[in-house]
Amino acid sequence: MSTFEITPRGGADEVGRSCYHVQADDRDYFVDCGIKQAQTAEFPTFRGIGPGQIDGVFITHAHIDHIGALPVAEKRGLLADDASIVMTRPTNALTGILLHDSLQIHKQEAEELGRPQEFTSDDVERVLDRVTSVGYDRDHYLNVTYEFGDAAHLLGSAWLVLEFDDRRVVFSGDLGGRSAHLGDIDEPPEADELVLESTYGDTMQHRSFSDARTEVYKRAKQAHADGIPVLIPTFAVGRAQEILQLFREREDDLRGAVDGEPSIVYDGMITESMSVYEVFCQDEFMGESITNYRINSNDAEPFTPDCAWTPETMEERERLLDGESAPIIVAPSGMLTGGWSPYYLRDLARHYDQARVLFIGYQAEGTPGRAIQDTPGDVADVTITALPAAEDYDSETDEFGFQEQEIRVPTAWVHEIGGMSGHAAANDLLEFARGANPLGISLVHGPPAAAAHLREYLDDNTEAEAVQTASHLEAIEVGKSDVITPDVERLLERQDRLEEELASLREDIEAVTNRQ
Numbered sequence: 476m477s478t479f480e481i482t483p484r485g486g487a488d489e490v491g492r493s494c495y496h497v498q499a500d501d502r503d504y505f506v507d508c509g510i511k512q513a514q515t516a517e518f519p520t521f522r523g524i525g526p527g528q529i530d531g532v533f534i535t536h537a538h539i540d541h542i543g544a545l546p547v548a549e550k551r552g553l554l555a556d557d558a559s560i561v562m563t564r565p566t567n568a569l570t571g572i573l574l575h576d577s578l579q580i581h582k583q584e585a586e587e588l589g590r591p592q593e594f595t596s597d598d599v600e601r602v603l604d605r606v607t608s609v610g611y612d613r614d615h616y617l618n619v620t621y622e623f624g625d626a627a628h629l630l631g632s633a634w635l636v637l638e639f640d641d642r643r644v645v646f647s648g649d650l651g652g653r654s655a656h657l658g659d660i661d662e663p664p665e666a667d668e669l670v671l672e673s674t675y676g677d678t679m680q681h682r683s684f685s686d687a688r689t690e691v692y693k694r695a696k697q698a699h700a701d702g703i704p705v706l707i708p709t710f711a712v713g714r715a716q717e718i719l720q721l722f723r724e725r726e727d728d729l730r731g732a733v734d735g736e737p738s739i740v741y742d743g744m745i746t747e748s749m750s751v752y753e754v755f756c757q758d759e760f761m762g763e764s765i766t767n768y769r770i771n772s773n774d775a776e777p778f779t780p781d782c783a784w785t786p787e788t789m790e791e792r793e794r795l796l797d798g799e800s801a802p803i804i805v806a807p808s809g810m811l812t813g814g815w816s817p818y819y820l821r822d823l824a825r826h827y828d829q830a831r832v833l834f835i836g837y838q839a840e841g842t843p844g845r846a847i848q849d850t851p852g853d854v855a856d857v858t859i860t861a862l863p864a865a866e867d868y869d870s871e872t873d874e875f876g877f878q879e880q881e882i883r884v885p886t887a888w889v890h891e892i893g894g895m896s897g898h899a900a901a902n903d904l905l906e907f908a909r910g911a912n913p914l915g916i917s918l919v920h921g922p923p924a925a926a927a928h929l930r931e932y933l934d935d936n937t938e939a940e941a942v943q944t945a946s947h948l949e950a951i952e953v954g955k956s957d958v959i960t961p962d963v964e965r966l967l968e969r970q971d972r973l974e975e976e977l978a979s980l981r982e983d984i985e986a987v988t989n990r991q
Contacts, residue, residue, distance in 0.1 A: 477640045479953040481670060485509065485519035486919045487947040490674055490839060491540040493920055494519035495646065499639040502618050505532040506635060506646050506670075510543035510577070512812055512839060515584060518544045518593065520948060527555045531616055532605075534562035535648025536632035537569035537712060543577050545602045546594035559607045561616060563623060565631025565760050567608035568751045569712055574599045576711075576744050580813045583860065583877050610759065611661070624661035627651040628897050629713040630752060631760050634663055634907075642953045644668040645911045649920065650899040653684045654713075655720055656756075656765035656778070660899070662910040668953045669913040670945070673921030674837070674898040676929025687894025688721050691833060694890060695722075695803050698831045700732045704801040705831045706823060708816035708844065711744035711807035713897060714836060716752050716778045718805050719745075720765075723780040730782070738802040739783040740795060743815040745807065746785050752778055792818070793864070798826035809836045811843035813877075817859035824882045825864070832888050835895040847884055848891065855884045901932055908937050914954045917945040 477500045485492030491511030497504040503524075511517035532554070534542055548554055562570065578599055585592045611633065613622040623633035628651030635646040645666040652660045663669075675681070691707070698705045709715045722729065722739055729737045741749075755761060756769045756777055769777050786792045795802055796819060807814035823830040838844035847855040860877050899907070908916060916939045918926045926944045934942045945951060 476955070479639050479642050479644075481506075481644065481668070481917070481951040481953065482949070483919060483945050483947055483951075484521065485511070485517075485544075485947075487945045488921075488923050488926065490837070490920060490922060492517055492519050492544065493535075493541045494544065495670065495919075496524070497637060497644075499619055499637075502530045503528050504619070504637075505529055505548070506637075507535055507541040507648070508532060508544045508548055509538070509540040512540065512810065512842070515588065516543070516581065518547050521548065521551060521553060524553050526552045529554045529558055531555075531558050532560040533621060533635050533637070533646075534560060534566055534570070535626065535635055535646065536629045537562075537566045537573055538629060538649070538710070539573055539577050541648070542570055542573065546574060546578070546598035549598045549602050550594040554605070558605060559616065560602065560605045561607045561609060561621065563610065563631040563633055563760065564608045565751065565755050565758075566633075567606050567631075568754070569629075569631065569748060570606070571603050572744060572747045572751070573712065574602065576814075583813075587879070622664070624663060625658055625760075627654060627657045627660045630657070630716075630755060634661070636664060636666070639953075642667050642955050644670065644953050645913070646670045647672050647904075647907060649674070649897070650904065650907055651897045652899055652903055653681065653897055654762065655684075655688070655717060655724075656762055657760075658762040660903070660907065663907065664911070666911045666913045667915070667955060668951065669908060669911045669916045669939075670951070671904060671908060671916055671918055671929075672898070673904070673918040673926040673929045673944075675896060675900045676904065676918065676921050676925035676932070677927075678900045678925075680902050681896060681900045682894030684894060687835075687892060688717075690892050691718065691835060691895065692721055692725055694831060694833060694892070696725075696729055696732050699729070699737065699801065699803055700734075702801045703829050703831060704796060704823060704827060705803040705833065706816065706819050707803070707805045707833045707835060708809050708811055708820075709805055709807060709835060710809045711814065712748045714809060714895070715741065715745040715805055715807065716749065717895070718835070719749075719780065719783060720778045722783065722803070723778065726780045726782060729780075737780075737782040738800070739780055739805070740802045741783055741785055741805045742792075742819075743807050745805065749776075749778060789862075795819070796822035796826055809834075810838050810845070811847075811857075811859060813860060817843065818861040820884065821859060821861055821880060821882050822864065823888075824884050830888050831890065832884070834889060834891045837896065847886065847889055850886055853886055855886055855889075857882060857884060901929055904929060905933060905936055908933055908939070912938065914940050915951075916942045917951050918943070919945045
């Protein structure tokens, strides 16, 4: 039998640096190529891969733990001269933004550690030049057939099917199904092997997403009405749009609760990613609710409240948290590892006796967010990396770059709000696994305890012959069954569904046109 195997080079027994090396006879591919975000970024293990060995790359979505090491692979010459990087159209649009931002963080890390850079802007541009952008389609690349389906985790996110020599493997990517503006997870085809994420494998069922959104809003509204500033550290792509959409939907209520005009500030990379979301808000990659809202309201900025704005100068940022004003600030990063959220947290700690910091996502080991979470006392002493305040600017040395700073954060300020995660819980992972009905399941992208719990759960509730936790650098053989018959019926059903959605969208557009 021909060789068809998968070797994790990251993403096994950990959350981050997802990277799976697929060998299909004499062809080699990567599925994802990310970094692990911690105090110092960790890259996949590329040991043993020769120059130009990788014939192509398939990317499931644009989060940096799935794309961040692409420029490193480029810098090291691992990709063949004609290798393409295949991803969906929104993933392509977001990848450029996220990789350029990641480069700035990497430069800062390299300088602080006194190490050479692992990649440069030229490597980022070469990566972007390789991209082939597609829809949720089925096609061929070299000696494999691939298919993308909606993973409902992030704009453009996808699960991936690879078929070779009458064998089929499904990579879940990161599965979601928890969003106010994305659709549902597409059901995967039956497979011989399933490589499944396990981030929340020890959580049987998430709290209601609607209840979580309501808690975020109520806590922020109450603080805002009481004149207390609020910081919501968040991912710039996906989670930020969820939060801003929430405030847009309830803006009238917020106006009624405060004395004067509400002040919602969003900063950093959110401004760049927002334009991508606005472009794709009438596309197959968005859910029906946001598409209908966009058409019926004629609102070209469906994720942005009227009272939201972005500071354009450092002077405006300095005035935001001067001890008197009390805005709601939405800023990356979600784990306080970079971006503007550490800067704003530092100013809160300096100037205010009361503030609210709402953690709405996972805080990884080694991050300032986790350090605050794990502090048992009344005050968390944490190290952040941020631009200095204006009064700390050294005009003689012109030192105004990002600097490590020690800050003290009252733990009473911090509230962790569960249920906002964009990752599926164990019950939804089980449903996806049952849809794929594989011979074998290999668990990736999860803490060891979560993966262990999910392994036992799937073992008891699926017909898979083997459920295992994938190990770093240990190959997974793709077995062979009879599932790889032409899946004509499933594809025809999907075609019918898409045609129905297109017809409905045309009717909505015609109705709006007739009203104008």
